Amino acid sequence: MATSKPSLPKGTRDFGPEQSAKRSYIIETIKNNFIKYGFSQIETPAMEQLSVLTGKYGDEGDQLLFKIMNSGDYLKKSDSTDFEKGSAHLLPKISEKGLKYDLTVPFARFVVMNQNDITFPFKRFQIQPVWRADRPQKGRYREFYQCDADIVGTDSLVNEAELTQLIHDVYNDLGYKGFVLKINHREILMELARYAGLAGKEMPFCVIIDKLDKVGQEKVIEELLAIGANQEKLADVINSFSTEGENTLKVEMIEKVIGSNRGTKELTEYFDFLQSYGTENLQIELDFSLARGLSYYTGIIFEVKATDVQIGSITGGGRYDNLTGVFGLQGTSGVGISFGLDRIYDVLEEKGLFPPSLTQSSDVLITHFDEECMKHGLGLLKQLRAAGIRAEMFPESVKMKKQFNYADKKEIPYVLVIGSEEIKRGEYSLKNMKDGSQEMLSIERIIESITDQK
RNA sequence: GUGGUUGUAGCUCAGUUGGUUAGAGCGCCUGAUUGUGGUUCAGGAGGUCGUCGGUUCGAGACCGAUCUUCCACCCCA
Numbered sequence: 001m002a003t004s005k006p007s008l009p010k011g012t013r014d015f016g017p018e019q020s021a022k023r024s025y026i027i028e029t030i031k032n033n034f035i036k037y038g039f040s041q042i043e044t045p046a047m048e049q050l051s052v053l054t055g056k057y058g059d060e061g062d063q064l065l066f067k068i069m070n071s072g073d074y075l076k077k078s079d080s081t082d083f084e085k086g087s088a089h090l091l092p093k094i095s096e097k098g099l100k101y102d103l104t105v106p107f108a109r110f111v112v113m114n115q116n117d118i119t120f121p122f123k124r125f126q127i128q129p130v131w132r133a134d135r136p137q138k139g140r141y142r143e144f145y146q147c148d149a150d151i152v153g154t155d156s157l158v159n160e161a162e163l164t165q166l167i168h169d170v171y172n173d174l175g176y177k178g179f180v181l182k183i184n185h186r187e188i189l190m191e192l193a194r195y196a197g198l199a200g201k202e203m204p205f206c207v208i209i210d211k212l213d214k215v216g217q218e219k220v221i222e223e224l225l226a227i228g229a230n231q232e233k234l235a236d237v238i239n240s241f242s243t244e245g246e247n248t249l250k251v252e253m254i255e256k257v258i259g260s261n262r263g264t265k266e267l268t269e270y271f272d273f274l275q276s277y278g279t280e281n282l283q284i285e286l287d288f289s290l291a292r293g294l295s296y297y298t299g300i301i302f303e304v305k306a307t308d309v310q311i312g313s314i315t316g317g318g319r320y321d322n323l324t325g326v327f328g329l330q331g332t333s334g335v336g337i338s339f340g341l342d343r344i345y346d347v348l349e350e351k352g353l354f355p356p357s358l359t360q361s362s363d364v365l366i367t368h369f370d371e372e373c374m375k376h377g378l379g380l381l382k383q384l385r386a387a388g389i390r391a392e393m394f395p396e397s398v399k400m401k402k403q404f405n406y407a408d409k410k411e412i413p414y415v416l417v418i419g420s421e422e423i424k425r426g427e428y429s430l431k432n433m434k435d436g437s438q439e440m441l442s443i444e445r446i447i448e449s450i451t452d453q454k
Numbered sequence: 455g456u457g458g459u460u461g462u463a464g465c466u467c468a469g470u471u472g473g474u475u476a477g478a479g480c481g482c483c484u485g486a487u488u489g490u491g492g493u494u495c496a497g498g499a500g501g502u503c504g505u506c507g508g509u510u511c512g513a514g515a516c517c518g519a520u521c522u523u524c525c526a527c528c529c530c531a
Contacts, residue, residue: 005504010522060529063455102531130531135455137525146531207529292530313531340531369489404491419489431490438490 011134011142021358023145023345027127029173030147030339034125037166039149042124044106046131047097054098056105056326058295064132066099066142067091099131103148104296104323104336111152112327120153120332127341139311139343150336152324157266159335160300160319161273167304167315167337168282174344175353178308181283184290185300186318187263188254192288195258196237197230203295205229210291212241240288247271247286254288270300296320302337306347314343357411363450364414364430366393367403373418380416380428380443387447389454407433414450 008014015023034041047068054062070077078093100106103126111118127147136142149166151159164181171179193205208223217238224234236257243253248271255264267286274282292301299319306314317337324332348354364384366377377393384391392412394403400417407415417429422440430446431438441449 007504007522058529060455064529132530133455134529135527136523140530144531311531316531338531343531367490399488400490401487402491406491408491415490417489421489429489433491436490436492 009142011136011140013141013143018359019345021360022348022354023341025354025358026174026341026344026348027145027147030170030341031125031127033166033170033173034147034149036169037123037149037162039123039125042107042110042126043128044100044103044110044126046099046129048100048106048109050092050096050098052109052327053101053105056296057101061101064134065101066131066133067095068097068099069095070097100128101132102130103128103146103338104150104320107148107150107152107336108323108334109327111332112324112329115329118153121151121159122153123149123151125149139346141342144343145341147339147341148336150334152332152334155333157270157300158273160270161277163302163317163335163337164274164282164284165277167302170339171304174348176344176347176351178306178347178351179304179314180285180307182285182287182290182303182305183267183300184287184292185263185267186298187261187266188258188288189263189291191258191261191263192237192240196224196234198224198228201227206291209289212289243288247284250286250288266300292316292318296323298322299335306343309347309350311343311346313340314347315339359411360390361410362390362392362412363454364389364391364416364446365403365407365410365412366391366416366418367400367407368394368397368418369400369420370397373397373420373423376423377416377418380418383443384447384450387451389447389450413453416446 031041050065050067053065057064074094078090082090082093107124107126111122125148127145129143129145131143134140134142149163151162164183167181171177189206189209190202192209193199193202196205198205204227205224208220208227212220221234221238225231240254240257243250248268251264251267251271258264274284290301290303292303297318298321301318302316303313304315305312315337317335319333319335321333322330323334324330366380368374368377374393374397381391381393394406404415406412413433415431415433417431419429422428425440427440427442428446429438430441430449
């Protein structure tokens with residue numbers, strides 16, 4: 001077989017020991033909080049039936065799905081006429097599976113398939129990779145991890161309040177403060193669209209509105225007029241976006257424009273729950289222009305944006321009233337959030353917020369001069385590990401310099417040296433790699449010494 | 455998916471209008487130091503110039519395709 005330069009598929013990455021340790025740190029932080037709030041972990045396959053995935057994320061989303069070709073002779077279900085009719089006709093004949101695009105839709109499938117075993121309300125969390133055939137950029141990968149927590153089987157807005165608190169706990173634990181948590185209600189967007197004379201065009205309205213902070217007011221107004229918005233009414237809508245002040249006041253303001261509705265009622269109730277938490281330090285910004293893309297959201301929606309790093313949204317979520325409906329289970333409402341592990345990593349890295357020395361290394365390295373000393377070392381390894389000390393031995397009797405160099409590179413704080421003299425005395429040289437000091441100690445004293453320093 | 459951008463040693467990068475044998479710093483290896491790393495000194499290894507094709511007497515440089523990187527759309531974690 002001809003040799004070739006190895007390479008990775010576009011938008012995928014390897015993670016070395018240091019990166020993996022940092023990723024684990026974020027995952028553990030999020031996971032601990034999920035557990036603290038009463039969520040239970042589940043996992044679903046990397047691949048789903050294409051029929052489960054397609055049509056759930058809009059036309060754009062379908063385009064971004066990674067399809068898996070059928071196994072074996074993948075052309076056997078198709079003929080040349082399928083090929084001539086184009087890719088849309090050919091696709092279902094050669095591909096029946098796809099890589100999952102997010103964790104919410106597979107979760108909805110899970111709920112429907114396991115509805116008889118699940119006790120509602122069901123609180124689950126899930127930390128797994130997802131795949132999107134997007135053009136990669138900074139903070140945008142084709143394979144990335146989502147950390148989701150959802151509650152299904154309850155309409156209570158207490159859940160929204162809980163998730164809000166959870167978001168703050170996670171970022172507090174990670175030591176990141178440069179974020180803003182924005183919220184809105186899908187129903188308010190719908191009402192605003194109708195008010196502006198865009199009944200039936202609510203979704204295009206959302207897409208345009210969502211770009212407000214990016215392209216500016218004038219461009220948004222221009223685009224909305226182009227799809228048929230009423231100029232005067234639109235001015236009221238745009239003005240409502242720039243309302244300043246307390247979130248509860250903003251709700252009152254918007255009610256003056258579009259009247260009381262499900263959105264304003266729910267937001268009022270939600271803010272009331274937050275108040276009852278007794279914590280006043282939550283930074284939440286009600287932003288009527290926040291739209292969020294995923295088409296299945298119907299109630300309150302969340303988005304966490306990094307303000308001091310150019311990376312966009314690092315956490316998103318919201319309520320979906322009827323997600324399981326498409327799989328035949330009606331009337332099951334859910335609300336959830338999704339933390340973007342890879343983007344959070346990029347933020348913590350850029351802001352220098354990772355704790356020092358996350359990489360796991362041994363506490364002590366055993367070095368030796370020859371085969372006999374090495375064998376002797378195996379017994380010591382066992383004793384060290386039994387005492388809870390992370391210990392490893394250099395596996396070859398090479399020059400001391402090389403063995404010490406290894407300890408230095410791996411930042412192992414202690415080196416234990418075994419020579420014939422040491423074996424005779426039953427004491428070993430223990431060198432502290434940080435200050436360079438060294439003394440002869442029995443294995444018991446060595447264990448004490450290292451344990452004290454840990 | 456549309457438009458642009460990037461690729462030279464393990465890493466960060468030089469490389470003149472196309473012209474002999476493609477360089478530097480850091481890292482790596484060896485020795486000074488045959489029982490000791492991180493400092494110092496001396497020496498050494500390492501490159502199909504992303505890949506394939508084309509133009510040319512001659513290509514790292516020019517042209518085309520392709521892969522990859524980053525960016526703007528689109529969309530999103």
